[in-house]
Amino acid sequence: MNTTKSPIVLIAGHWLGAWAWDEVLEHLAAGNARATALTLPGLDPEDSARTARTLDEQAAAITDVVTRLGEPVTLVAHSGANFPVSLVLDRHPQLIHRMVWADSGPVGPGSVFLPGFPEDAAELPLPAFGDLGQQASLDGLSDEVLGRFRNRAVPEPGPVLRQPLELENDARRQVPTTLVCCSIPGAQMMELARSGHPMFAETAELTDVEILDLPTGHWPMWSRPRDLAEVIAATAS
Structure with a gap:
């Protein structure tokens, strides 16, 4: 029997494809969760146009996967996946049942991942x-x-590292959200958010948020895959 309320879509951070979630997917499948992982445009080594891919293309790919599932999803974003996922939240908040940030968080308007990254x-x-x-x-x-x-x-x-985020829909901040805090404790992160720290300021604008501590390093899908899967499954059900 399916034990989850919504399908789960997993997106890893920089340098990673869907393969990064293999262990988490095994644990989710064992619990009858409906879960899929996505390799973003630009992170497929077989893509001949890989280095030209943009945040818009990444956001469009996420939207395509979510739309094909036919119902709002639990969207899990790790690390630097927060940039394209923030675009999806801004453009299509109605497609997201719940947002789960794995040692990550939403990004504010105008943000650039690596300001000054050389144009060449x-x-x-x-x-x-x-x-x-x-x-x-x-x-x-x-x-x-x-x-x-x-x-x-x-x-x-x-292009993914240089593109500024254009965000304008406040509804993105109203999507129910779970922050899975790994390398920084949740209480410390919220303190930074409330103080206006640029990396966390957008988190302070969320209207429906729960904070879960899962102490480990920045790649919990490898260091604590079973525990992370349990957290994700619980948020989706």
Whole structure:
């Protein structure tokens, strides 16, 4: 019997495709959840136009998947997937039953992921882990997982990193939301949001939000896949 109220769509952050959710999908399937993962335009290594893909194309791809499911979905966004997903929330809030941010959160109007990223840079490869670990916690990731990350990572398209977000629909802030806080505790994140920190300010504008702490690093789909799946399934039911 299907135990979830809405279908689940999973979108991973930068450098990652649908494969990043494999373990989470296994746990969701074991609980009879209806779940699918999406590789965003620009992150398919077989795409010959990969480096030209834009946030608009990514948002359109998400919208297509959600629309085909035929009912509002529980949309799960990890890390840098917050940019295209914020566009979807702005343009089609009625398609989202519940928004789940996995160590991520909504983005405000005018935001650019990497201000100053050179116009002549086609893409951003996965950094060395020593550098990446300065930006996002690698806690809970084994050498095997890091090796898979390195081998399967796809460079992030330049246009995605440079494009400013155009948001105008306040209804995006009224979609019921769950914040799954991993590398930063929820209480600390909300304190930053209320203080106007640019990375979290949009979170303070949400009208219906629950905060769940799942302490681990920035990639909970690998460090705590079963626990993350349980959280996602609970939000969808």
